[in-house]
Amino acid sequence: EVQLEESGGGLVKPGGSLRLSCAASGFTFSSYSMNWVRQAPGKGLEWVSSIGSNNNYIYYADSVKGRFTTSRDNAKNSLSLQMNSLRDEDTGVYYCATRATPTRWGQGTLVIVSS
Amino acid sequence: DIQMTQSPSTRSAAVGDRVTITCQASQDIKSFLNWYQQKPGKAPRLLIYDASHLEAGVPSRFSGSGSGTNFTFTISSLHPEDIATYYCQQYANLVDTFGQGTRLEV
Numbered sequence: 001e002v003q004l005e006e007s008g009g010g011l012v013k014p015g016g017s018l019r020l021s022c023a024a025s026g027f028t029f030s031s032y033s034m035n036w037v038r039q040a041p042g043k044g045l046e047w048v049s050s051i052g053s054n055n056n057y058i059y060y061a062d063s064v065k066g067r068f069t070t071s072r073d074n075a076k077n078s079l080s081l082q083m084n085s086l087r088d089e090d091t092g093v094y095y096c097a098t099r100a101t102p103t104r105w106g107q108g109t110l111v112i113v114s115s
Numbered sequence: 116d117i118q119m120t121q122s123p124s125t126r127s128a129a130v131g132d133r134v135t136i137t138c139q140a141s142q143d144i145k146s147f148l149n150w151y152q153q154k155p156g157k158a159p160r161l162l163i164y165d166a167s168h169l170e171a172g173v174p175s176r177f178s179g180s181g182s183g184t185n186f187t188f189t190i191s192s193l194h195p196e197d198i199a200t201y202y203c204q205q206y207a208n209l210v211d212t213f214g215q216g217t218r219l220e221v
Contacts, residue, residue: 035211045151045159045202047211059210095158099206102164103149 002026002104004096009109016086020109022079022096030054030074033099036081039108040092049081050099064090086113117141121203121214128219134190136217138203143183147207150179150188153216154199162201163188193219 008020022034036048049070051058058070069082079096093108118141128134138148146166151159161170163179166186176191190197198221203214 033209037211037213044216045153045204045213047213050209050211052209057209061210099211102161102168102170103206105158105161107158 002098004098004104004106006094006096006106006109009094009111011112011114012086013115014087014113016113017082017084018086018111020081020083020094020111022081022106024077024079024096027098027104029077034072034079035097035099036070036079037095037097037105038090038092038111039095040089043092048094051079083111086111088113116210117144117205117207117212119203119205119212119214121217123217124215125218125220127221128193129221130193130195132193134193134197134219136188136201136203138181138186138188138214140184140186140205140207144205144207146182147205148179148181148186149204149206150177151202151204152197152199153202159202195221 003025005023012018033052035050038046038048049060051070067085072079091113093110095105095108097103097105120139122137148166150163152162153159162173162177167179178189180187198219201217205212
């Protein structure tokens with residue numbers, strides 16, 4: 001069974017940094033591209049970043065470009081999102097998901113950016 | 116980037132109603148479209164993938180159709196547990212986008 005578990009969320013001050021992780025199991029992680037998706041409180045879903053199965057591409061939403069960095073370690077079945085220069089508007093639940101058909105999602109981790 | 120226009124944003128419906136939600140893509144996405152259901156405090160649940168394929172374990176009252184730029188999601192007979200927010204998502208290229216969501220209410 002495919003399982004994705006996000007971790008690393010928490011409370012951080014504006015301008016601070018946070019690193020999210022996504023632990024994958026139950027499938028051949030190295031064969032799949034991955035997404036980060038977020039959801040601000042009371043708002044819709046927003047795609048944040050995608051990364052190819054072998055780091056062959058990485059894309060970011062304009063709202064996070066230059067501040068967030070996506071990476072993966074296929075040997076450890078792990079996906080990461082390094083978030084720097086955090087803003088209030090980065091507050092929300094962050095999900096990792098497979099770019100597969102059908103897709104699979106984790107349960108999310110909450111990030112709160114507040115002074 | 117591909118824009119997804121989802122409508123309506125809110126839909127009032129009664130148990131037993133047939134409910135239809137639409138998503139329009141700003142360019143041809145073939146059939147690279149998912150539909151999700153989301154309840155408060157929960158992760159999105161995949162219902163339909165590749166525009167019309169029912170995810171395993173999802174009741175058959177849910178269906179999807181369309182290709183190219185116009186897509187439809189239908190609940191044939193609304194159950195009380197279907198009250199939720201629904202999203203479409205295109206994955207035709209390497210940058211995904213979501214519709215704005217449709218909140219179903221009784």
